[in-house]
Amino acid sequence: MSQLEATYLIVGGGIAGVTCVETLAILHPEETLVIITASSLIKNVSYVSFYAKTIVKFDVNETEANSLMRIHPNLKIVYDSLKHIDTENQIAYTHAGDIIRYKVICICTGGIPRLIRDSHKSKRVLGIRDTESVKEFQEKLKAGRKMVIIGNGGIASEIVHATSGIQKIWVIRDDYISATFIDPGAAEFFQNTFKNNDVIEQKTTLRRHVFSEEDELVSLNKDLKSAALGPDWYRKLEFKRSDKGGQELEIVYKVEINSVEEVRNKEYPLEVKLSNGRVIECDFVISATGVEPAVNFLWDKEPRKGQDGGLAVNEFQETSIKNVYAAGDVATATWEHAPHWFQLRLWTQARQMAGMAAKAMHSNIVKAEVLQDFCFELFTHCTTLFGYQVILLGKYNAQGLGKDYEILLRMTPNKEYVKLVLQKGRLQGAILIGETDLEEMCENLILDQLDLTSLEDHILDPEIDIDDYFD
Ligand SMILES: Cc1cc2nc3c(=O)[nH]c(=O)nc-3n(C[C@H](O)[C@H](O)[C@H](O)COP(=O)(O)OP(=O)(O)OC[C@H]3O[C@@H](n4cnc5c(N)ncnc54)[C@H](O)[C@@H]3O)c2cc1C
Numbered sequence: 499m500s501q502l503e504a505t506y507l508i509v510g511g512g513i514a515g516v517t518c519v520e521t522l523a524i525l526h527p528e529e530t531l532v533i534i535t536a537s538s539l540i541k542n543v544s545y546v547s548f549y550a551k552t553i554v555k556f557d558v559n560e561t562e563a564n565s566l567m568r569i570h571p572n573l574k575i576v577y578d579s580l581k582h583i584d585t586e587n588q589i590a591y592t593h594a595g596d597i598i599r600y601k602v603i604c605i606c607t608g609g610i611p612r613l614i615r616d617s618h619k620s621k622r623v624l625g626i627r628d629t630e631s632v633k634e635f636q637e638k639l640k641a642g643r644k645m646v647i648i649g650n651g652g653i654a655s656e657i658v659h660a661t662s663g664i665q666k667i668w669v670i671r672d673d674y675i676s677a678t679f680i681d682p683g684a685a686e687f688f689q690n691t692f693k694n695n696d697v698i699e700q701k702t703t704l705r706r707h708v709f710s711e712e713d714e715l716v717s718l719n720k721d722l723k724s725a726a727l728g729p730d731w732y733r734k735l736e737f738k739r740s741d742k743g744g745q746e747l748e749i750v751y752k753v754e755i756n757s758v759e760e761v762r763n764k765e766y767p768l769e770v771k772l773s774n775g776r777v778i779e780c781d782f783v784i785s786a787t788g789v790e791p792a793v794n795f796l797w798d799k800e801p802r803k804g805q806d807g808g809l810a811v812n813e814f815q816e817t818s819i820k821n822v823y824a825a826g827d828v829a830t831a832t833w834e835h836a837p838h839w840f841q842l843r844l845w846t847q848a849r850q851m852a853g854m855a856a857k858a859m860h861s862n863i864v865k866a867e868v869l870q871d872f873c874f875e876l877f878t879h880c881t882t883l884f885g886y887q888v889i890l891l892g893k894y895n896a897q898g899l900g901k902d903y904e905i906l907l908r909m910t911p912n913k914e915y916v917k918l919v920l921q922k923g924r925l926q927g928a929i930l931i932g933e934t935d936l937e938e939m940c941e942n943l944i945l946d947q948l949d950l951t952s953l954e955d956h957i958l959d960p961e962i963d964i965d966d967y968f969d
């Protein structure tokens with residue numbers, strides 16, 4: 499048990515917590531900084547490359563927490579988990595009894611999988627969040643013959659893409675796949691990859707860093723999970739083939755799960771009842787049904803929360819409680835968003851929010867003015883889906899545009915899919931799949947809101963170098 503004093507206290511060793519530490523190491527290295535991390539392995543970011551001003555791609559690595567000592571001379575690491583914050587007296591208490599007095603604190607405790615209602619009824623219903631959960635999934639895959647995947651976002655899409663040798667029944671509420679990230683047209687484009695072996699071969703040339711940590715997870719508090727996985731986590735699944743089942747994918751559209759029950763004396767140990775009356779027997783269920791903020795500690799007074807239960811933060815990542823900031827998956831962005839930005843719980847946003855929190859905490863301490871970072875002007879997400887590079891910009895699915903918008907589309911099967919969303923002749927969002935080389939132009943057009951009415955017929959014409967129009 500120890501007592502510490504810190505100007506800055508950061509809670510959580512995921513991308514948000516670590517980015518906060520790294521940014522403060524640059525802004526205010528002479529001040530004391532304490533990080534509370536439940537795991538001795540933390541996440542950090544490397545090989546940051548800019549595709550355009552706000553479109554960033556980077557690798558996510560797992561490393562020893564004490565490597566942070568190299569970048570911050572006045573950093574202390576508390577290997578424990580936060581239990582209680584006394585915000586009135588500005589004191590944090592850990593489960594092991596450590597006491598840390600702070601001037602400003604940033605909560606970066608991330609999220610946990612939001613599982614389907616019946617998940618508590620069986621250990622065969624799994625969520626994916628961290629290294630431990632992927633290991634459990636790998637074990638189930640080795641022995642499994644049939645799995646049901648529920649959810650239509652990032653994790654479900656990646657699992658469907660990366661697993662083979664097991665029967666997969668993908669149950670989704672929508673009428674097209676991967677609805678969190680794409681539109682029906684792009685879904686059709688991707689579905690060809692399920693049939694086209696050439697394209698499936700292409701996927702193995704992913705240029706992202708392959709997350710290589712196979713070691714034992716060093717989790718000090720066994721109740722807490724380590725940080726969320728980053729891109730390429732699913733590469734671990736690609737080689738986990740079961741020799742017991744044939745490779746097969748069935749997608750069941752527009753249904754929900756009514757119940758999941760363990761059953762005895764049947765061929766499969768689990769029975770999943772769907773809202774359309776169908777019953778599916780399987781070995782296990784993956785509930786890839788979103789994430790909920792991990793507010794897993796006590797307070798002397800509750801801060802304001804967002805509708806999703808996250809800590810409500812303003813544009814400077816401040817919660818409703820003085821000197822308490824939050825960033826990453828635990829936070830809910832409740833400021834008035836720029837027209838082309840919205841929150842999705844992604845590592846890019848965890849990093850951006852944490853950088854902003856660090857700047858705001860620093861300006862709080864040194865009593866300087868701070869402005870919100872430019873990155874919150876435009877939603878950008880750069881990822882890989884079904885083996886293709888995917889860049890999403892602004893209101894890529896016409897979110898919030900009502901019915902008054904236009905779509906420009908260019909699609910070359912097995913090569914690229916480009917969708918531009920325009921309203922009143924101005925670009926509002928884009929989906930760029932494949933190596934389109936259009937990201938910088940689209941970013942500029944969304945940010946500048948140039949009137950494209952006279953160009954609409956040419957803008958996606960591959961024979962025309964559209965950049966010439968803007969020179
Ligand atoms: C399988 C998977 C794949 C993903 N793939 C992508 C992707 O390709 N692209 C993308 O942009 N995003 C992806 N994401 C989302 C991304 O990983 C998260 O948005 C991001 O990592 C959130 O970072 P964070 O630091 O806020 O939270 P986390 O990474 O969850 O870190 C929170 C940390 O806080 C610790 N903690 C929790 N409670 C306490 C406590 N009381 N005291 C001390 N410490 C505590 C946790 O142990 C953890 O280390 C993926 C997520 C998953 C689960």
Ligand SMILES: NC(=O)C1=CN([C@@H]2O[C@H](COP(=O)(O)OP(=O)(O)OC[C@H]3O[C@@H](n4cnc5c(N)ncnc54)[C@H](OP(=O)(O)O)[C@@H]3O)[C@@H](O)[C@H]2O)C=CC1
Pocket residue numbers: 614615648649650651652653654656670671677678754755785786787788789842843844881882
């Ligand atoms: N490549 C990437 O960028 C990746 C990003 N991630 C991130 O990791 C986090 C977790 O991923 P994931 O779990 O896929 O979450 P997502 O938020 O991406 O997707 C959740 C999906 O589950 C559906 N859903 C929610 N509740 C139910 C339910 N009760 N029954 C059926 N379907 C349901 C949602 O549908 P609806 O929309 O209708 O609510 C949605 O399709 C997310 O923040 C995600 O963005 C994860 C993997 C890859």
